[in-house]
Amino acid sequence: MLDISMISLIEPVRIIIGAGDQCWPGWIPSNKEELDLLQPKDWEISFKSRLVDAFLCEHVWEHLSEADGRTAARLCYKWLKPGGYLRCAVPDANFPNTVYQNIAQIGGPGPKKHPAADHKIVYDYKLFADVFAQAGFDIDLIEYCDEQGRFHYHQWSPSLGPIYRSLLLDHRNQGANIEFVSLIIDARKPA
Numbered sequence: 001m002l003d004i005s006m007i008s009l010i011e012p013v014r015i016i017i018g019a020g021d022q023c024w025p026g027w028i029p030s031n032k033e034e035l036d037l038l039q040p041k042d043w044e045i046s047f048k049s050r051l052v053d054a055f056l057c058e059h060v061w062e063h064l065s066e067a068d069g070r071t072a073a074r075l076c077y078k079w080l081k082p083g084g085y086l087r088c089a090v091p092d093a094n095f096p097n098t099v100y101q102n103i104a105q106i107g108g109p110g111p112k113k114h115p116a117a118d119h120k121i122v123y124d125y126k127l128f129a130d131v132f133a134q135a136g137f138d139i140d141l142i143e144y145c146d147e148q149g150r151f152h153y154h155q156w157s158p159s160l161g162p163i164y165r166s167l168l169l170d171h172r173n174q175g176a177n178i179e180f181v182s183l184i185i186d187a188r189k190p191a
């Protein structure tokens with residue numbers, strides 16, 4: 001479980017969900033073993049009556065089915081403060097790159113041990129925005145590709161939640177070459 005005594009000393013409360021090895025200054029990393037997006041009890045035990053200022057979640061939602069993703073979106077909404085937000089990134093179904101789509105596909109590229117082997121869905125911007133809009137969030141799409149594969153970038157600040165697999169931060173994007181980006185949204189709970 002998350003260490004509540006530590007959380008109670010910290011303001012604002014900013015939590016990384018499904019962090020893996022990620023560790024960003026000012027953010028508390030959590031993993032599935034302590035904060036499972038599909039286990040409401042984990043959240044009740046971790047946060048009790050405390051609401052959270054921000055969640056950050058990179059390349060996790062594609063490991064949930066669409067139905068589970070919708071349930072998880074409602075759980076995040078419940079535990080955010082009014083005005084709080086979830087910054088969430090997934091592989092983008094419209095990114096026109098064969099190598100990328102081979103990894104992103106449902107079931108991953110093949111080997112059962114590959115981190116993408118349990119991918120359950122590949123989102124495009126419309127479906128991903130709908131998952132969070134239906135949970136009550138206001139949606140801001142900050143990076144995504146449209147149906148023609150055109151990349152859209154709306155200025156966003158890593159200080160509000162860094163997403164590594166993004167135009168700004170991913171080392172594979174050099175100069176005019178866009179090699180690895182994500183579908184990134186800010187889902188904000190109305191104030």
Ligand SMILES: C[S@@+](CC[C@H](N)C(=O)[O-])C[C@H]1O[C@@H](n2cnc3c(N)ncnc32)[C@H](O)[C@@H]1O
Pocket residue numbers: 017018019020021022031032035036037038057058059060063064115
């Ligand atoms: C591809 S890794 C991404 C890790 C990290 N966020 C990153 O960007 O490097 C997918 C992560 O999703 C987490 N995950 C999968 N299902 C989850 C769930 N139900 N609740 C929370 N985390 C989950 C896994 O434990 C794993 O850490």
